[in-house]
Amino acid sequence: MKTEKISILIGITVSALFMWFGFHYFKYVDTPAIQRPYSPFLEGIEVLDLRFNDIKYKLRPPSQSQAPVALIAIDDASVREIGRFPWSREMVAEMTDNLLKLGAKSVSFDVIFAEPETSNPQADTAFAKVIADNPDRIVLGTFSENLIDFQPHQDLCVAEAFLATGGDQLVKINPSFAIDEETHAIDDLNWAPLFTTLFQTIQEREQNDLLKSLGKKSPEELSTFQKNNLKARQSLALFEYCKTWLTKHDIFLSPENIAQVETLYHDVVAEAPDLKNLKFEDLRSRIRKAYKTHPIPQYGEWTPNTLELQTPANYTSSFIAQLDADGYVRRYPLFFRSGHKLGTSFIPSMALQSFLLSGPYRAELKMATAKDGEKSLEQFNIYDTSKEPEIKIASYPVDGSGQLLINYYGRQMSLPYVSAKELFNDETTVKVTTSVMNQESKQLVIETKEYDKKEFFKDRSLIVGATAVGLYDLRNTPLEANYPGPELHLTMLANLFDKHFLKQWNQEAQWLPVVLFVGGTALAVAWALLGSLSSLLGFVIFILALGALDLWLFIKNNLLVHSFLIYACAFAGFGAIQVFKYFTEEKKKKELKSTFSKYVSPAVVDELLKDAANLKLGGRRERMTAFFSDVRGFTTISEKLPPEELSRVLNLYLTPMTDIVFKNSGTLDKYMGDAIMAFFGAPVKDPHHAAHACRCALESLVKLKELQKEFSDKGLPHIDIGIGINTGEMSVGNMGSNIVQNYTVMGDSVNLASRLEGINKEYGTRIVISEFTYNDVKEAFTAREIDRVRVKGKLEPVRIFELVCEGAAKDKTAELMASFQMGYDLYHQKRFAEAKEVFEKAQTNWGAEEPVSQLYIERCQEYLDSPPPPDWDGVYVMKTK
Template sequence: MHTLIRFVLTSFILVGFLLHLNGFWTISLIEQVERLTYDARVRASVLNEVDDRIAIIDIDEKSLAEEGQWPWPRRKLGAVVDVLYQHYGIQALALDSVFPEPDGHSGLPWLGALEGSDVGQLEGVQRWIGQQRKVWDDDRVFAAALQRHEPVLGFVLKGLGGAEAQLGQLPPAVVDDARQMPASYIRATSYTANLDTLQAATPYAGFFDNPTLDSDGVFRRVPLLQQHDDAVYGSLALMTLARALSDTREPAQIELEYDARGGPRNALNLEYLRVGTYRVPVDENVAVLVPYRGAQGSFPYFSVSDVLHQRVDPEALRGRIAILGTTAPGLKDHRTTPVGVAYAGVEVHANIISGILDDRIKHKVPYLVGIETTMLVVISLIFTLLFPRVSPLLGTLMVGGMVVGLAGLSFGLWRTADFVVPLGGPLLFLFILVLVQMTYGYFVEARAKREVARLFGHYVPPELVSEMAQDTLAAEMRSDSREMTVLFSDIRNFTSISERLPPQELTALMNEFLTPLTEVIHRHRGTIDKYMGDAVMAFWGAPLPDEQHARRALQAALEMVGCMRRLADEFRARGLPELRIGVGINTGVMSVGNMGSQFRMAYTVLGDAVNLGSRLEGLTKQYGVSVICGDSTRRLVDDWAYRDLDRVRVKGKVEPVGIFEPLGVRAELDAQTRKELKHYRDALLAYRNQSWSEAELQFYQLQKSRPDPHPIYQVYLDRIEIFKRMPPGPEWDGVFTHTSK
């Protein structure tokens, strides 16, 4: 019952996680924990090395102080572009900025005002104004620099909810029809791009917005492609790399790769984006996880004022990919990332380019949902089937091992295969299961265990109490009728011994032998029925069913005899009376349950099989043996050796029964014992065939064969002597009738 309840609770939690995993609903806690574990893996695997292949041309506070407040005149930006290409010999340049409006620093407005004045109407002045328009048009000067070198401009794509205005001119698309490269592109509804004059000067531009920003505002992934209308456009990082990888002024080819196993090309089997010879793992939105190299400063920074005035060693920039961006706090181009809170946005682009060049982009495999589902199901099965059955210490070690295993698997695949295997979801699922299972175990199962322990703690071993607590039906002690084995033990001549001892010594003596006898019974999973003075009654097969009830009872009986022999030696050394034990065992159908009155109840067994067990214990004294079992017990444990003691009618029963002395596992008997048992069987057969002389000779030989002969030999010699004088007659069935208990 408890296992079923645990299974239902676990299934309920599992369904909730699976619904979240498959997008049917969103559980923010799961997303938050997954992000935390992702960020931890990023920080644990950063290279912390500077990549000098990519240079940041920084509009920093020093540059603002030297060159003036931003935005600068476009003429000055054109000079920066020229000096980077012509003096420093860079490989490619990206401008992490957008220029959607005419330059406000231009002298054109002043020329227009002059032209409209009376002076402007003079012929010479008009001619001069016409000449100066081209010189004073900063946008034209900037466009000329762009046309000479064709760097990559920036622009912004805006999705739903953004302003619908479409400013400036979009660059040429990567592909004009998105159906040619199908994917679940993020769609933009508007844009802010560069002036027509500027965009016409260079065919290259990339968007620098990030519509995949996580809800906590952290930059973890960035799309490489977005769609506007039917066309697809590239990101600033992608277009810059494509420009740098090309030997000509044409960018490197950009394509999407799909699952090689075939089928229609779509977002479900999209795996890679190819730029030139580089393959970049992407998700269905054609987005990549930003491969941060480390904290801000993972790329060399050069103040733009130093670059403009040629104060930088040309070799520091020659052949490099340069990105013009800003770290000045007032320009607000800072991002929150897994490796820093105020991280320069320009360095995000640099990390993407660096990661593609080094093949360090982490891959969220398409079958990620299947992997996480499998992990959750395995964790569920372990916690439902194993966790409730182990000790608290082992359970704690098991949970710790699972945490280490999940973290090790996730981080190992992260480092060796660049796979992003989910970790936060499984860990949170594991934590919730532990919490639920422990809560249920404490408030429900623990209460049941305490109740069972209260009812049975003095009668059954602790491990049996724990098993019973798993089955509430057993804990209810329902009355039942089943095949079981009962055991009765009694101390020989204890009445005469007790008469010679003071009450305190008698109580101490009883405790000294009843305690170890009880421990033996418990060790063999027996249930104490009652103590009757010096006698003990126990049974096997209840309250929990036990297919080995007969075997365990026999094992307990022989161990009890050995225990009393060891105690006898101790008692003699202390001057106490020597104690010997007799044990009767019988198997049969018995009624078991909580019986009694409204004033007092007891969990006990009743039936003829129980009564016979009590009679067999009484016969141990008459046959001179320590243990006697009935024939039904012998048949259930047929790999043991037994001495066939007799066929008897006990007091209160008409039907004869066979009684046997259990000797132990047959295969473990020594050769001498086997030989003696065979001789004994021959003698007993002669006795039952009324061959008195032959039987007498056989028993006499057995008695003389060893210095400590078995008492049964003398029992049969005495009977033979009587039967020789008064034969029982041809109708005799070999049964001996006992008239006393």
């Protein structure tokens, strides 16, 4: 299978794996936290996803809200001026009363008043009076750190435990917050008498255990601290019991208690026709199977305000901060619950309750119940109750747990801050710190300005909370660490006013896995077919384009997509394909290096492997130069030497001659006994292949002289060589069978080079090149034309040249070449007598053996004795190969 096909298959496989994982992951993140299966791996991926999305928050430009909200900040300045916090309730009462008189729509407390002010009992009374005078404008706060994940049926027990531990004061009839949920018949039964009896028994046991451990006889003997401790222990014990209710660990279902308890249960179901006649075990099983996990987070042991303050208050809200798996705050729950008893179990968040009082508005949470009893959040709507009939003003994009993504306006102090100390003076103005948009930098800049108190506070929804660093109400957010907790509630409150929500794609779980597969496959095909550089460029462009789209959706459309897996799929697919290609190419390179290191120098091999285009296996048509070198009379030499000595002679000769071929960018084709066949211009293309071949030939002759002396000194036979060079079109590539192949050249141009090597014997020369080679090198090398020949098997004559030197000939050599050329021209003009005289003079003046001139002297004499025919063209026909 080709590399491209395997690469595409790898890409498709990676995309398919991401699609499979995507279905599981998006189903996981789309499931309310309370209903999710425990999975550290999926949770870890979610953390990466969340942190990746945090980049979008940081890249988004800040915005400014005009919502009528403000934070009354118990800040460091206030603590320094007024004193350590908590302050006296009289001061809180004074501050609250001042705000309400200034026209504030509502005052909500991100502070809990859990203990009476013992040093000044009248302080609580003063604050309680302010609350009682303004019950529809004050929202008290509560919290719980006890997130509970019990079995679904145990919500019945939790609801009663919540009421028994002060929940009846926290959750009062709230006309502004309604739950539309289908109840089960079992919900409508009166469970209070049963649980009152069970809870009394549990509380008495806790009381007796504590009295015994302290050596006390009655609760009256306990100190205030010990009484508070007993109350906390009793509260915790009720919720701990609920964790075991109707399970094998239920203490009231032990053999010694079961008879008495069965009667209590049958009293509860006495009015239910389909339950009253069931045996207790069947009733227990029916109750356990009737319920499914509720999607809204559930807490136990809510901390109420002191009874004196809680009693006159109409509204109490939760200021719990919901943390994601990595401890950051990105989501805001609009409501919580403790059990699911309609009207008494559901607690609105501080931001929601504050907003509802600004209307007046009414919130309606609509729950859906599937056939199998599974509950899900269907809608969350806000209605304006000042209209008749009331009208829906918004439908909020809450998730399955009733949470909204917090649409942060920027870093802290993006919304108005008023230091609490500003409310304890008689000034008519108030200093307000907030962020304003700098028109030049397009950034929010923190500024403090003075406003008229009445104008500023009129119709504002206010939240009172601690921002002083020493009070430690600080949270981690996508924009910054140490973000004041109260500003989380203020930000969501502003979001509710602005109706400008972040939202998630509600079809994400269904479609994003498909996007992963389709998109990943398309990219895999592109990356598989493109080269490495093009793939990398395409990958970078894709990531940048995806990032731009992702950021555009977030900034312009407030759509937060879980895009981490898309990027991860792209990186994984691209990486897998590139790794495969890398190792495949490395394997090919090793094979090629092993193959070509036999033919060319290491430098040429490295150059070849830089670009696969240098090599086209299987043969290609190229204009190149073929080179043949042969030792003269080697057969005679070999007959005189024993085999081992002959092998040594060949090694001494072939090694340096091959090095010269490699040095001049040549490729060794093969050794044919004593002969060397090489070519220039492949596998790496070389525009100067003819020049490199000629230089190789001249350097070979220089090396030959050294070898001749070396052989003479060692008593080895004298050797001489002949070289033939031709340039032309030839086929180059891996030739042979499926079993054995050889990288070689073929064609008429190669055969001509071989003939030219043999021609040296006829002319007594050492290097003969063709006219085709000469035409390529004549500007850089000197050669003399020595004949026009028609080699065996060819019809067209070829001009042949003896290669003399690189560069221009000098001194005597230049003169002799000019003299030879004169005789050569006379010869072809059929002026044989004149030509003979010139050749004889040239041979005499050469001062050494000049076999070419001698050859032409003999030819001239032959034609003088026997003139050639009239159509003689001066071409010599070779009789042998």
